[in-house]
Amino acid sequence: MNTQIPKTRLRADRLALALRASDPSARLQAALTAGTTPEPEFVAPLVARCGVEPDFSVRDMLTWALTRMPRELALPAVLAELDSPVALARSQALHTLSKFGDPATWSAIRTEFLHDADPDIARTAWRAAVAVAPEPAHAGLARELAAEFGRGDSETMRSLSRALVALGDAATVPVRDASRDPDPAIRIHALATARLLEDPDASFALDPADAGRMATAFSGSRGAH
Known part of the structure; x- marks a missing residue:
């Protein structure tokens, strides 16, 4: 029986490991490399890191990398993070949605995000909502x-x-x-x-x-x- 692990899976595992490096510049480079050579298997480790990454520049690179992934895989994974109990994960998901700019995600920007007690979530939700809201929704x-x-x-x-x-x-x-x-x-x-x-x-x-x-x-x- 062939038990060889697919190369893409190995690359995804290596990416997950690189994104946990102690040096922020190494994590930044890992996210940059993932976005430059996108693979569907990269979506999961990128999304997972978004919810715990402490460095702003690295988080921004993670978002950029996700926008380079197949949209049909990346968007559902990012949308799922809006229900995370971790505030950073929700905030980064909103930020990533704003970069995708897909009007189809408008319904996911719930009113509760716009009025969230956490200012980071609220500010990010404002930007995301403006980026994806269809014109008929602008007045509301x-x-x-x-x-x-x-x-x-x-x-x-x-x-x-x-x-x-x-x-x-x-x-x-x-x-x-x-x-x-x-x-x-x-x-x-x-x-x-x-x-x-x-x-x-x-x-x-x-x-x-x-x-x-x-x-x-x-x-x-x-x-x-």
């Missing part, structure tokens, strides 16, 4: 994203604003409505986003004075009636 997605105005640090706010700007005209009404919110943090963030909608090439900038200006405007408007 913009409303969901606008519900996150005022959340987190400046980097989280910038990520949300850029996601909304990527939706274009669909974001106009939710951003306008949020700019009138009684919460000053929401107003400041929404107005910063409104400026980006007018000039997407501009820098993201929060202006605390916005809250006072809007409060004065609202007060004057109420007094006029």
